[in-house]
Amino acid sequence: MNLADGHLRYRASTAAVLDFAWDAGPFRADHVIAALDLTRSTALTALDALIDLGLISELPSAGPEHGYRLGRPARRFELRAEAGVVVGIDAGDRRFTATVADLAGCILAREQIEATRSWIDVDPRAAHIDSSERPRAAFRAIDAVLAAAGRTRADVIGVGVGIPAPVDADGHSPVHPSGFWQYMNSGLQxxxxxxxxAVRVENDAALAAVAEGSLGEARGYDDFMAILVGRRLGSGVFLDGRLVRGAHGGVGELEGFSYVSDIGTTEGIGPRVETWLREAHARGQVPAGHPWASLSGANVTAEAALAVASLEDPVTRPLLEELGRKLGRICNVVSRFYDPDLIVVCGAMAGALGDVLELARGHVQAEADLPPSGIVASRFGGDIVSLGAVSAAREAAQGIALALFSARHREWESVH
Structure with missing residues (x-):
């Protein structure tokens, strides 16, 4: 083996050990050896190199409390979580929610800022739409959350951003006739x-799927979907263990629902609930003293209406049955296209959809040709996209951490 081959092998083994450590928690050298099929000397050399770079910490040696009994105490290691931070941003139309975490994924702070302008404030007929608005908002959100965590931009290794637009593998969005998609992205990558x-820009529903696959209900699944059901419908699709985007990032857009009877649009459950409740009030179908009686005008929100709805209540049951039919049709359609094992229903109102999901499961069971997909609610509520953005930022940081810290270490050595 020549020196170049030896260097490449050293780099490969060091990278493999870092990948192992990234999500392992505390571990011993024998865990690395067994998982990666390395010799003890190679594993220990890689671990010592990562310690020198500041990416791995050596923990106190294992004693009886860690299951070690005989001979020399085993060396124990852990990813050095404080070596940097990652930031995830849910870049919605009206507000940006930023979350900062350490390299191990522990949340340090979360902040929310209002966007200077939402899409309704932008004139799409204008000859020039200011493409700097949303990047400025992203930086304001990043700076706010870093300040809350006591960190600075220099500490950031990776950034993940979720936007309400299709996004391809390079972080770009296609041109939309109204200008909405390109404004939502505005060259953020x-x-x-x-x-x-390291930066990763994705569709917001795609990041919901990333969160569910890495942290939530879809852990252990290779074929699953996450469907955002709030103000609009959108989905993230994982097949064979990989996020599927399509040529232009349009896989999860669900625009095809405009051709499906009983669905018709990508409008989410939220607007339908609010419209239904207002119409029920107008028809005098909500009795005085009913929990819905106080929900009128500005107080009508889908979350509040669903929180007190029940199939046992004759006033609320018709709405839940309608939503169950609609969600069942949605799940049947996407199941026929993508054949997922699991569909995770996501968003702020997902936790209030218990009866609706049960009805939807019944429709899917009755109509499915293939084995029916499971349908479950996400437990992450309105934080789903920002959590997915953190997961995406950690993945992006993992891919460049070794090269970045090696370059920093060489720079440090050159001046000392």
């Missing part, structure tokens, strides 16, 4: 990448 080492 390039602008943020000029400031931070």
């Amino acid at each position: 390039e602008v943020l990448a000029a400031e931070f080492p």
Whole structure:
């Protein structure tokens, strides 16, 4: 083996050990050896190199409390979580929610800012739409959450951003006739990448799927979907263990529902609930003293209406049955296209959809040709996209951490 081959093997083994450590928690060298099929000397050399770079910490040696009994105490290691931070952003139309976590994924702070302008404030007929608005909002959100965590931009290794637009594998969105998609993105990949080492921009529903696959209901599944059901419908699709985007990022857009009877649009459950309740009030179908009686005008929200709805209540049952039929049809359609094992229903109101999900499962069971997909509610509520953005930021950081810290270490050595 020549020196170049030896260097490549050293780099490969060091990268493999870092990948193992990234989500392992505390571990011993023998765990690395067994998982990666390395020799003890190779594993220990890689671990010592990662310690020198500041990416791995050596923990106190294992004693009886860690299951070690005989001979020399085993060396114990852990990813050095404080070596940097990652930031995830849910970049909605009206507000940006930013979450900062350490390299191990522990949440340190979360902040929310209002966007300077939402899409309704933008005139799509204008000859030039200011494409700097949303990148500026992203930086404001990042700076706010870093300040809350006591960190700075220099500490950031990775940034993940979820936007309400299709996004391809390079972080770009296609042109939309109204200008909405390109405004929502506004070149975020390039602008943020000029400031931070690793950046990943994705569709918001795709990041909901990332969160469910890494942290939530879909852990252990290779074929699953996450469907956001709030103000609009959108989905993230994992097949064979990989996020599927399509040529232009449009796989999860669900625009095809405009051709499906009983669905018709990508409008989410939220607007339908609010419209239904207002119409029920107008028809005098909500009795005085009913929990819905106080929900009128500005107080009508889907979350509040669903929180007190029940199949046992004759006033609320018709709405739940309608929503169950609609969600069942949605799940049947996407199941026929993607054949997922599991569909996770996500968003702020997902936790209030217990009866609706049960009805939807019944429709899917009755109509499915293939074995029916499971349908479950996410437990992450309105935080789903920002959590997915954190997971995406950690994945992006993992891919460049070794090269980044090696370059920093060489720079440090050159001046000392």
